[in-house]
Amino acid sequence: MALVNEHFLKLTESYLFADIAKKVKAYQVSHPRQQVISLGIGDVTQPLCPAVIEAMHKAVEEMGSQATFHGYGPERGYDFLREAIVKNDYLPRGIHLDLSEVFVGDGAKSDIGNIQELVRWDNSVGVTDPIYPVYIDSNVMIGRAGVCDKGRWSNVTYFPTTAENGFVPELPKQRVDVIYLCYPNNPTGTVLTKAQLRQWVNYALHNDALIFFDAAYEAFIQDDTIPHSIYEIRGARRCAIEFRSYSKTAGFTGVRCGYTVIPKELTAVTIDGRQRVSLNRLWERRQSTKFNGASYLAQRAASAIYTPEGRKQTRETVQYYIGNARVMRESLSEMGFKVYGGVNAPYLWVQTPGRTPSWRFFAEMLYGAGVVCTPGVGFGPSGEGYVRLTAFGSREDCREAMRRLQRWMQVAG
Ligand SMILES: *Cc1c(COP(=O)(O)O)cnc(C)c1O
Numbered sequence: 001m002a003l004v005n006e007h008f009l010k011l012t013e014s015y016l017f018a019d020i021a022k023k024v025k026a027y028q029v030s031h032p033r034q035q036v037i038s039l040g041i042g043d044v045t046q047p048l049c050p051a052v053i054e055a056m057h058k059a060v061e062e063m064g065s066q067a068t069f070h071g072y073g074p075e076r077g078y079d080f081l082r083e084a085i086v087k088n089d090y091l092p093r094g095i096h097l098d099l100s101e102v103f104v105g106d107g108a109k110s111d112i113g114n115i116q117e118l119v120r121w122d123n124s125v126g127v128t129d130p131i132y133p134v135y136i137d138s139n140v141m142i143g144r145a146g147v148c149d150k151g152r153w154s155n156v157t158y159f160p161t162t163a164e165n166g167f168v169p170e171l172p173k174q175r176v177d178v179i180y181l182c183y184p185n186n187p188t189g190t191v192l193t194k195a196q197l198r199q200w201v202n203y204a205l206h207n208d209a210l211i212f213f214d215a216a217y218e219a220f221i222q223d224d225t226i227p228h229s230i231y232e233i234r235g236a237r238r239c240a241i242e243f244r245s246y247s248k249t250a251g252f253t254g255v256r257c258g259y260t261v262i263p264k265e266l267t268a269v270t271i272d273g274r275q276r277v278s279l280n281r282l283w284e285r286r287q288s289t290k291f292n293g294a295s296y297l298a299q300r301a302a303s304a305i306y307t308p309e310g311r312k313q314t315r316e317t318v319q320y321y322i323g324n325a326r327v328m329r330e331s332l333s334e335m336g337f338k339v340y341g342g343v344n345a346p347y348l349w350v351q352t353p354g355r356t357p358s359w360r361f362f363a364e365m366l367y368g369a370g371v372v373c374t375p376g377v378g379f380g381p382s383g384e385g386y387v388r389l390t391a392f393g394s395r396e397d398c399r400e401a402m403r404r405l406q407r408w409m410q411v412a413g
Pocket residue numbers: 042106107108109110132182186214216244245246247248252253257258
């Protein structure tokens with residue numbers, strides 16, 4: 001008799017974006033002529049840049065000829081890509097990585113979801129709140145999160161990030177073994193300074209904790225003093241794993257490519273305290289068993305981002321989204337909204353007027369202005385009273401959405 005993994009049954013019924021889609025559909029049935037503008041979902045809209053397209057064409061041609069065909073690739077990814085990563089993403093920031101510390105994958109979500117396999121099921125987990133749901137749900141699935149009561153998991157420590165603490169999470173007061181950090185943050189769009197991030201690295205070093213650092217949005221950082229990598233902090237090589245993705249950086253949400261850095265000196269201890277085990281070695285073992293690499297096409301596409309044209313073209317697209325964020329931030333502030341983020345990230349985190357519950361404000365905005373946002377509470381209990389707007393749309397849609405919101409705010413008084 002096959003018994004099901006009942007931890008899956010503890011997960012909430014449907015995914016946040018499915019709930020939103022259902023509500024938008026219901027609205028459209030009763031308002032068939034209104035064109036809804038979605039500032040909700042976090043997918044990009046601008047096409048791949050010409051340098052990437054050219055590299056992909058070339059790779060396709062190679063695959064069609066026996067002399068240049070590529071089958072299974074190397075376990076950690078092709079050297080041409082890992083070399084480009086080490087040289088372009090890390091060296092200029094004073095970080096020296098060995099090629100063997102970089103693992104190319106099919107995007108950050110799978111690596112972030114899978115990385116928890118490397119630590120025992122009874123470690124405690126800490127997350128900033130609100131948060132990208134993958135961090136918690138991947139732990140729920142193997143029973144590490146405990147039981148859920150009113151949106152909070154018993155074995156998860158929540159570090160609230162809200163306007164009250166300036167979106168800077170406070171260090172835990174109880175033991176936390178594994179900490180997930182995401183900066184620039186999804187959903188709040190806020191960042192941590194080097195000094196603020198250093199506190200977390202020091203906490204991890206003093207408590208023998210691990211940090212899983214999600215840097216999916218580092219390409220959006222505008223302020224030169226903000227760290228792009230956790231390895232800019234001394235000691236982080238001994239306590240942190242970093243995840244990066246080409247999805248938002250270069251529009252790879254449909255191509256699928258990203259990478260994970262696991263430094264050689266990063267270890268976790270066995271329960272008897274006798275042995276320290278290299279997580280780089282474990283991850284290599286895990287990946288070679290359960291994963292067969294990102295496609296050759298995707299890796300060639302990714303390496304084109306590091307060419308001079310590729311860098312220029314991807315930077316232009318990032319600046320386009322950041323320009324959207326600026327337009328939205330300025331308009332919303334003028335309307336009287338309290339707006340956070342949107343400077344070093346493509347997300348704006350907007351406080352609802354009078355702290356109206358997120359889902360109610362979502363409906364009011366949809367029915368009042370025909371604009372879709374994401375209710376903040378969908379990202380965790382501390383997201384209540386906020387909504388997230390994304391800057392991934394077209395400039396025209398962003399401007400039109402702002403016009404509609406302005407009209408709506410005037411009517412609503
Ligand atoms: C979009 C996103 C990712 C990237 O996911 P991919 O699987 O690389 O597309 C990772 N982390 C966060 C917080 C994200 O929003």
